[in-house]
Amino acid sequence: MDLYFLGTGAGMPSKQRNVTSIALSYVDERGGFWLFDCGEATQHRIMHSPLRLSKLEKLFVTHLHGDHIYGIPGLLASRSYHGGETPLAIYGPKGIKHWIEITLKLSQSRLNYPLEIVEIEEGIVLEDDHFSVETARLEHRVDSYGYRVKEKEKPGRLLIEKLRNLGIPSGPLYGKLKQGLDVDLEDGRKLAAGEFLGLSTPGRTVAILGDTRVCEASLKLAENADVLVHESTFASKLHDLAFKYHHSTAKDAAMTAKKAAVQTLIMTHISSRYQGEEEEELLNEAKSIFPNTFLARDFWSYAVPSKKAKQNK
Structure with missing residues (x-):
């Protein structure tokens, strides 16, 4: 299970960071990957990554701001040209279905695969043999959701x-x-x-949050997660600005990680005002509170560590 960051910027693209999109790759489990948000030019980023667009299975949208959804129409159309024929499911807030359907209709886009669009509410939105996905509403200017992806325990081999x-x-x-x-x-x-049965392997948990202020829903989704991916748009000295626009600071993200007792924090959705050495201000601020913190960059990946096998009861 790997996280691959295709876009880590906030609001609009910069030369260093494209707008938001995160891939969760699970080649060993299912042979493909999921996307969380799809900002403008995400399909271009995929072309420069190890990912194959035809292997995209699901897209989870956190909210309907442009920097999180403007890449969807092009990506859907291109998936057909890249040999994608298997079903694709999209999960997102109310309005996502109408937006996608009218965009595809007006552009006369034709897809060579079945497309399912699910407008989500809080709770379990997906469960299969390998994973469950839970969502909760965060605190933002529009409905914004976070996702908790929980891998199911892998049973030991039969003796x-x-x-x-x-x-x-x-x-x-x-x-x-x-x-x-x-x-x-x-x-x-x-x-x-x-x-x-031999030793079973506990499942891993990854929490990926949309844009948000500090809120209880973030703690709920992040509780004891192996990895928390949290927006960190500003440094704490711009706390008032972050609060005004319903965003979080690096300090906010670190405090959430600490309170939720996660293993690893990854900060993303970084304002374009932070370039080069200025990015270190965000990282140092978070690490002073939660040491096991990483600052994501475009085309950076993180392998979610496997857990130790345990004896069956």
Whole structure:
């Protein structure tokens, strides 16, 4: 599981930072990637990255400000030309469906794949065999959401030799045990699944927040996360400006990370006023509160560390 930052700027693009888009790559789990927000020229950034547009499976939109959505129409159209034929799902606040549909209609764009658009509310918006995605409304000038992506625990491998030594041939019983289900044999023996599975691996949690002031929803989504991606538009000396425009400072992001007991903080959505050495002001400010902090840059990636396997109960 890797985070790949395609755009890390705030408001408008600069020579150093494009507007917001973050990829969550899960090649080992599913063979593709998800996007969180899609600012203008995101498809161009993907062309200069290890990602393949045809492998995009889902797009999660935090809010409807232009620097987070203006890249969507072009990306959707280009996905067809890049060989994308598998279904694509888009999740976002109310209004995203109308905006995308009218844009595609007026531009006469034709997609070669099924497109599903889901307008979200707070709660679980997606759950499958590998992940669940929970969202909550943050505090911004428009409806803005954060996403909590939780990887499900990976069960340990089935101890086949142990089963064979007990005279149990392969078959449907193996599948049940692999799923963690206890089995009653016809001869009266009971097989506890935990005794026939190797060490399981706990899932990882990544919280990716949209634009926001400090709020309780941020803490809820970030609680005990392995990685928190938090906007850090300004340094704390511009706190009043950040508050006025419903944004966060580097200090705000660090305080949220500390209170939520996350493992790693990654700051993004950086104002274009911070260039070169001025960026260090943001990083140093955050690290003084939460040492394990990184300042994202365009085309920078972060591998979310795997967790240690644990014994099944």
